[in-house]
Amino acid sequence: MHILQIPNTNAFANRNGYKPRYIIIHGTAGGSNAEAIAQYFKSTEGSSNPVSAHYVIGQDGEVVQCNSENDGAYANGVFSAGHDPWWNTSINPNNVTISIEHCKPAEDNSNVLTDAQKASSFQLITEICQRWNIPTRWADGDGGITGHFSIDPVNRSRCPGPYPWDELFAALTSTQKGNSSMVPNGWHDDGTTLTDKNGATFTGAVRTTILASNWDSNNTYIGARRLDQPGHGVLLEDGRWGSGDILFFASSAIAVAWHPDPALTGGQSLTNDTIIVPIGNELLWAHDIITANNRQIIDLQTQLNQANTHATDLQNQITALQQQLSQAQQTNGGLTQQQQQDLKSKIATLVSDAQALQAEFIK
Numbered sequence: 065m066h067i068l069q070i071p072n073t074n075a076f077a078n079r080n081g082y083k084p085r086y087i088i089i090h091g092t093a094g095g096s097n098a099e100a101i102a103q104y105f106k107s108t109e110g111s112s113n114p115v116s117a118h119y120v121i122g123q124d125g126e127v128v129q130c131n132s133e134n135d136g137a138y139a140n141g142v143f144s145a146g147h148d149p150w151w152n153t154s155i156n157p158n159n160v161t162i163s164i165e166h167c168k169p170a171e172d173n174s175n176v177l178t179d180a181q182k183a184s185s186f187q188l189i190t191e192i193c194q195r196w197n198i199p200t201r202w203a204d205g206d207g208g209i210t211g212h213f214s215i216d217p218v219n220r221s222r223c224p225g226p227y228p229w230d231e232l233f234a235a236l237t238s239t240q241k242g243n244s245s246m247v248p249n250g251w252h253d254d255g256t257t258l259t260d261k262n263g264a265t266f267t268g269a270v271r272t273t274i275l276a277s278n279w280d281s282n283n284t285y286i287g288a289r290r291l292d293q294p295g296h297g298v299l300l301e302d303g304r305w306g307s308g309d310i311l312f313f314a315s316s317a318i319a320v321a322w323h324p325d326p327a328l329t330g331g332q333s334l335t336n337d338t339i340i341v342p343i344g345n346e347l348l349w350a351h352d353i354i355t356a357n358n359r360q361i362i363d364l365q366t367q368l369n370q371a372n373t374h375a376t377d378l379q380n381q382i383t384a385l386q387q388q389l390s391q392a393q394q395t396n397g398g399l400t401q402q403q404q405q406d407l408k409s410k411i412a413t414l415v416s417d418a419q420a421l422q423a424e425f426i427k
């Protein structure tokens with residue numbers, strides 16, 4: 065981005081050895097032009113109250129740099145009561161921060177950023193975060209981004225005043241390329257093209273949507289398929305969408321469905337070719353089938369156990385009767401012909417029961 069240089073000496077040289085870990089957002093509470101504010105900073109050199117900021121962004125989006133990022137601009141004053149508790153107050157905050165002023169004509173900083181100002185601010189912050197590896201989130205003890213109010217809530221509670229924080233963090237998330245936490249497991253992103261496990265590729269708005277979904281290891285990938293890339297991916301339920309040519313994949317609660325022809329997508333339009341649809345019913349359907357199968361398995365196991373017990377029981381009876389018969393034969397006529405016949409037929413019945421049970425298992 066184009067940055068005009070209007071340097072001044074109102075800064076700690078080399079940050080007294082520290083590195084920037086924070087970006088501090090400010091509002092000027094007066095003035096609209098970045099160059100004019102930068103000239104004012106310069107005019108305070110050598111005065112009793114020299115002030116500055118690393119950058120000033122005008123309402124027209126112009127960016128002016130007043131101090132090197134290697135130096136600690138005189139921008140943040142001192143800590144006041146009620147400052148965020150994670151600040152290390154033994155270090156001058158100017159030595160660990162990069163300050164960005166936003167021109168706001170209202171003395172109470174009540175102006176919202178202009179579109180041009182917002183665009184410059186987001187781009188500048190993105191570049192600074194990449195340059196110094198500053199965390200792209202609300203500041204905490206490890207670094208990040210916050211307003212002057214975090215350091216001096218007594219005198220600067222309205223600095224910067226309105227600022228599109230949510231939009232900033234969303235923009236930072238979607239421009240962070242190659243961050244593994246946003247690329248679904250097993251997928252690959254080269255900064256332009258996102259490729260899924262099956263080789264289906266996504267670019268543009270669809271890729272941006274996927275990367276902004278905060279994927280993590282708990283996400284479930286169901287499948288993707290595109291009309292213009294036949295054979296790619298798997299549909300959970302082919303045909304459910306009518307034409308069977310939709311990609312959809314799921315986080316824990318939602319799926320993103322996409323179709324090259326927006327006329328076919330229906331539903332809520334996220335971008336001109338992307339919709340997000342709940343897939344609770346799809347998951348429920350799969351869950352019900354698994355649960356039903358599990359119940360059947362348990363029932364069959366119970367039946368098998370019962371049959372095994374029965375088989376053991378029959379075997380024991382057969383053995384006992386066979387022993388009885390053999391003893392009777394050895395006692396030399398101790399049993400009548402009829403009694404022997406009865407025993408033999410009893411054994412035959414039991415054996416046939418056992419065989420029937422065996423056949424039941426095989427079935």
Ligand SMILES: [Zn+2]
Binds near residue numbers: 089139220
């Ligand atoms: Zn401020």
